[in-house]
Amino acid sequence: MKNTKILYLGLILALVSACGPSEKTKQLMQDAKTSFGILPEKMPGSEKDTPAKIALGEKLYFEKRLSINDSQSCSSCHGTLGKTAGVDNLPTSPGALGKNGDRNSPTSLNAGFHFVQFWDGRAADLKAQAKGPILNPVEMAMPSEAAVEKKLSEIAEYVDLFAKAFPDQDKKITYDNLAEAIAAFERTLITRDRF
Numbered sequence: 001m002k003n004t005k006i007l008y009l010g011l012i013l014a015l016v017s018a019c020g021p022s023e024k025t026k027q028l029m030q031d032a033k034t035s036f037g038i039l040p041e042k043m044p045g046s047e048k049d050t051p052a053k054i055a056l057g058e059k060l061y062f063e064k065r066l067s068i069n070d071s072q073s074c075s076s077c078h079g080t081l082g083k084t085a086g087v088d089n090l091p092t093s094p095g096a097l098g099k100n101g102d103r104n105s106p107t108s109l110n111a112g113f114h115f116v117q118f119w120d121g122r123a124a125d126l127k128a129q130a131k132g133p134i135l136n137p138v139e140m141a142m143p144s145e146a147a148v149e150k151k152l153s154e155i156a157e158y159v160d161l162f163a164k165a166f167p168d169q170d171k172k173i174t175y176d177n178l179a180e181a182i183a184a185f186e187r188t189l190i191t192r193d194r195f
Contacts (some may be wrong), residue, residue, distance in 0.1 A: 006021030011092040021107045039190055043112035045125060052164040059161065060178060065151060067096040067140035074182065077105040080189060085109060087137065097140045102138075125181035131175065145175035152178070 021029070060066065061074045078091040086107035092100040100147050102118050111117065112138050117129035133139040134148060142148050152158045162172040164183055 022040075022046055039110065039113065039192075041190075043187040045112065045127075045183070046187040049187060050165065052161075052182040053166075053181050054188055056161045056165040057181035057183065061183050061185050065155070066134050066142065068142055069096050072096040072140045074130075075107070076106040077133075077139075080108060086111075086189065093139075095136070096141045097138075099138050101136075108190050109189050110191070112183075127179045127188050130179040130182040130186070131160065148175055148178065149173050164185065 002072075011123070039102060061080075064070050064073045064076075066073060072095060075081070077088045079088060080086055086109035087105050091104055093103065106119060108175050110127050111129075116127065117123035118132070119195045123129040123132065134142050135145070158173065162181075166172045166177050169177070
């Protein structure tokens with residue numbers, strides 16, 4: 001009896017594989033390839049990124065002086081070095097003044113492929129997202145965009161890096177340019193894993 005069931009099962013499997021997958025299965029496979037296929041070489045928005053803008057963005061991403069007390073950088077909560085997977089692996093992240101935020105930090109890896117940013121989707125893209133944590137009183141706690149611009153303008157290295165990254169602009173060190181540069185760097189954070 002057991003052998004007969006195995007034989008029937010084998011025949012059914014042979015018939016199914018000879019006929020090929022059903023249309024429903026083919027559609028499911030196509031949908032899976034769309035959702036879980038190979039990531040593109042470049043992220044949306046990277047068309048105008050330059051090596052100078054990416055280099056500035058990388059420096060800013062790791063810059064602790066973007067926080068009120070020079071203790072926090074983007075990388076503090078969204079680590080990209082080693083095996084941290086773009087996060088700090090904590091339930092909630094501590095900010096510059098020692099308070100923890102309300103949510104854990106999402107990964108910065110592949111973040112530019114997301115259709116919105118932050119867990120609640122309040123930022124449309126990486127540039128809009130990059131502006132938030134620096135001024136957030138619990139995260140990096142800088143008091144204003146002007147305070148960030150002033151702080152960076154007093155660092156000779158940043159005066160030079162912003163000039164190289166934004167050569168056609170009259171005012172180089174702006175909060176908007178800072179966010180654009182960080183976004184340009186983040187657009188390079190593409191994983192090349194199979195999934």
